[in-house]
Amino acid sequence: MDNKSVRETVKQIFTEYLKAHGHRKTPERFAILDTIYSLDGHFDIDTLYTLMEEKENFRVSRATLYNTIVLLMDANLVIKHQFGAASQYEKCYNRETHHHLICTQCGKVTEFQNEELQHDIEHTRLGRFNMSHYSLYMYGLCSKCERVNKRKLNNKLLTNKK
Amino acid sequence: MDNKSVRETVKQIFTEYLKAHGHRKTPERFAILDTIYSLDGHFDIDTLYTLMEEKENFRVSRATLYNTIVLLMDANLVIKHQFGAASQYEKCYNRETHHHLICTQCGKVTEFQNEELQHDIEHTRLGRFNMSHYSLYMYGLCSKCERVNKRKLNNKLLTNKK
DNA sequence: GTCAGTGCAAACTTTTTGCAACTAC
């Protein structure tokens, strides 16, 4: 499915959702949905706010962004992450499931896919708990920071020898 | 390892850590460490604050709690979670790895263990990324909320039929 | 004695809320 038809489809899904829940179809809501689905990867409310104003020329208040995001999460069109201080969100319709590598030193977040792992997680027996989605965050050092640390350690050892 | 020896051991580890990093061994730091290791499961800063005052009769400022938690995380004695608004922390020395079921409706967090799953995750090939730990959060409906929803749905259907 | 650590309060950041104005239905 190409990006254009995804954007059309999610618009339909959201329309259905709004109707089913007795919510109104406001221009703000669809502009927000469309902006989110034009993005790749994660974003926070502030980024979305700026982006809508600058790129899309559409002014919405932060309050509306927060309100709409709740609806989008409920409609299973957006999921929420909590990596750092500010919540991060991402579109989730027709998007490959992926996992996250988070560097504890520089904070960089990398996505990766692993179908086997995905299968293992999705088929875990959970008793009466009815899972809708999951997040796997793997913390550690990215190759860059690992290299930086090794260099620092070497320098320290050299200094001590002097 | 029983609880008492765990508490002794982490105290030693923390002492080593502080020495190695040129930090001072203050009573606050050890009181905080000990309180955390007397707890089971998750806690947030506010809970810890209240608990130390009421149960341990030890007054520390929130600022010190935040400062100390950073050190404890760096010493690999505490890990941080971000389920909701406030950060949640938990001790991690000598604690079984576990996964989290989070109810998207009532917010209840349940832990569960699954060694096979744990093994699969820990042995995933990650290229040059050096993983130290991970968090798996599975979102969905707990059995209680599922039941509540079904009841609501039934009531709604009945009302419509009238 | 010195400087890292602490407590306090103020500042800051992110998110929520109350309310008047607006608009989708």
Next chain:
DNA sequence: GTAGTTGCAAAAAGTTTGCACTGAC
């Protein structure tokens, strides 16, 4: 017309910071 939405500003909640005082070394 009316009730759901929006924008704004104020409030709330969580965390960080600046500064004077304290105490570990």
